[in-house]
Amino acid sequence: xxxxxxxxxxxxxxxxxxxxxxxxxxxxxxxxxxxxxxxxxxxxxxxxxxxxxxxxxxxxxxxxxxxxxxxxxxxxxxxxxxxxxxxxxxxxxxxxxxxxxxxxxxxxxxxxxxxxxxxxxxxxxxxxxxxxxxxxxxxxxxxxxxxxxxxxxxxxx
Amino acid sequence: xxxxxxxxxxxxxxxxxxxxxxxxxxxxxxxxxxxxxxxxxxxxxxxxxxxxxxxxxxxxxxxxxxxxxxxxxxxxxxxxxxxxxxxxxxxxxxxxxxxxxxxxxxxxxxxxxxxxxxxxxxxxxxxxxxxxxxxxxxxxxxxxxxxxxxxxxxxxx
DNA sequence: ACGTTATAGTTTCATATGAAACCATTTGCA
DNA sequence: TGCAAATGGTTTCATATGAAACTATAACGT
Numbered sequence: 001x002x003x004x005x006x007x008x009x010x011x012x013x014x015x016x017x018x019x020x021x022x023x024x025x026x027x028x029x030x031x032x033x034x035x036x037x038x039x040x041x042x043x044x045x046x047x048x049x050x051x052x053x054x055x056x057x058x059x060x061x062x063x064x065x066x067x068x069x070x071x072x073x074x075x076x077x078x079x080x081x082x083x084x085x086x087x088x089x090x091x092x093x094x095x096x097x098x099x100x101x102x103x104x105x106x107x108x109x110x111x112x113x114x115x116x117x118x119x120x121x122x123x124x125x126x127x128x129x130x131x132x133x134x135x136x137x138x139x140x141x142x143x144x145x146x147x148x149x150x151x152x153x154x155x156x157x
Numbered sequence: 158x159x160x161x162x163x164x165x166x167x168x169x170x171x172x173x174x175x176x177x178x179x180x181x182x183x184x185x186x187x188x189x190x191x192x193x194x195x196x197x198x199x200x201x202x203x204x205x206x207x208x209x210x211x212x213x214x215x216x217x218x219x220x221x222x223x224x225x226x227x228x229x230x231x232x233x234x235x236x237x238x239x240x241x242x243x244x245x246x247x248x249x250x251x252x253x254x255x256x257x258x259x260x261x262x263x264x265x266x267x268x269x270x271x272x273x274x275x276x277x278x279x280x281x282x283x284x285x286x287x288x289x290x291x292x293x294x295x296x297x298x299x300x301x302x303x304x305x306x307x308x309x310x311x312x313x314x
Numbered sequence: 315a316c317g318t319t320a321t322a323g324t325t326t327c328a329t330a331t332g333a334a335a336c337c338a339t340t341t342g343c344a
Numbered sequence: 345t346g347c348a349a350a351t352g353g354t355t356t357c358a359t360a361t362g363a364a365a366c367t368a369t370a371a372c373g374t
Contacts, residue, residue, distance in 0.1 A: 014217060014272060014275065014276055014279075015276075015279060015280075016214065016217035016218040016275070016279065017214045017217065017218070017279050017282060017283070018218065019211065019214055019215060019218070019230070019231070022214075022282070022286065023191070023286050023289065023290065023305075024188070024191045024192050024195055024282075024285075024286060024289075025211070026305050026309055027184060027187060027188040027191060027192075027305075028188045028192055029232050029309055030184060030188075030305070030308055030309045031181070031184040031185045031187075031188040031189075032188075033309075034180070034181045034184060035181050035184075035185055038181055049360090051360095054176065054182070057173065057174045057176055057179075058176060060171060060173035060174065061173040061174070061175065061176070066322075066323095067322070067323060068321085068322060068323080073176070074176070075186050077361090077362065077363095078322080078323070078324090079323095079324080079325090079361080079362060079363085080360090080361075080362080081323090082322095082323060082324060082325090083324090083360090083361090085323095086324090099322095101370095102321095102322085102369075102370070103322095103368080103369060103370085104321065104322040104323070104368065104369045104370070105321090105322060105323085105369095106322080106323080115171060118171065118173070119171055119172075122171075122172060122173065122174050123172075125174060125179070125181075126174070128181075129179065129180050129181060132180060132181075132308065133180065135307050135308055136304060136307060136308070140300065140303065140304050140307070143297065143300040143301075143304065144300075144301075144304050146297065147293060147297050147300065147301050147304075148180075148183050148184075148187070150292050150293060150297070151187055151289065151292055151293070152183055152186055152187045152190075206330090208330095223352075223353090224352070224353060225351085225352060225353080234331090234332065234333095235352080235353070235354090236331080236332060236333085236353095236354080236355090237330090237331070237332080238353090239352095239353060239354055239355090240330090240331090240354090242353095243354085256352095259339075259340070259351095259352085260338080260339060260340085260352095261338065261339050261340070261351070261352040261353070262339095262351095262352060262353085263352080263353080
């Protein structure tokens, strides 16, 4: 080895992080893998991004939300929501009206086409989720549920 | 409400996805929240990105890797690694030599400055991880460990 | 009423990212 | 050997993203 060697040996004294066991890293990998697998299902078919799908999913549950409320519920920032909505409205999947008492706010909802797409994608997404969860037994699934509840305070209705 | 109403009521027949209980969504939120919290610690201070830090963490553990091997171990694509390395080498945190028997390959390692930074950031990262895990009790932590093992096959040495 | 401050949403700009094309070197094999 | 295919790595180009600036409307205090 001619190249200059490490100034210090890669040993315990430096206590290097073991990425394979580092929670944030593992969560990141897992999350990306799963989300991508699901996205692959619908992105080609419907030409829609993950953020757009999330907006649609939220509007399917909560009809008439404003853009800001969508941002809250999807944990996306308002710029991302604004852009997703622009595409969704242009694509005829989301309808946008102006709020009666507040002309700044929009009143959003799925269109018929939006519902049609939703009704095809939602079962696919759920099926993928089941595939992942199938790797766990019932007890593990219950613990996962409980652990996620503790780590991520869920925003309730 | 004068604006055109939903073509269909938001009821059970459409079975909308409940994002708050949808595993991929929750993992995504959790992962981003945690990674960002850690990144906030070092990004300002050291002007370094998450991808760059991951490359450094891997080189701290496995000295002399090639860029491709770094990509494998960080689950990043090779373009991202190439760019991260360019910045790290320019910043004097990573050394790059050419492999003796294969002039295409680089032989990477942390420099003294790289080690110095690593030795400050690694404990911070671990501390943040502990903060998150502190929300769980010992039993839950054990289950989480086990569940992650089952869901994400770890690449071993 | 009227100006100040806050809020909803969009646009701009600068940076991050990934796919595909690219260059250099090595490997496989006729 | 010598040439096609594979591999390591970088660059290019097109798209995604977020912070900050901006526009329009509403709320608040006087």
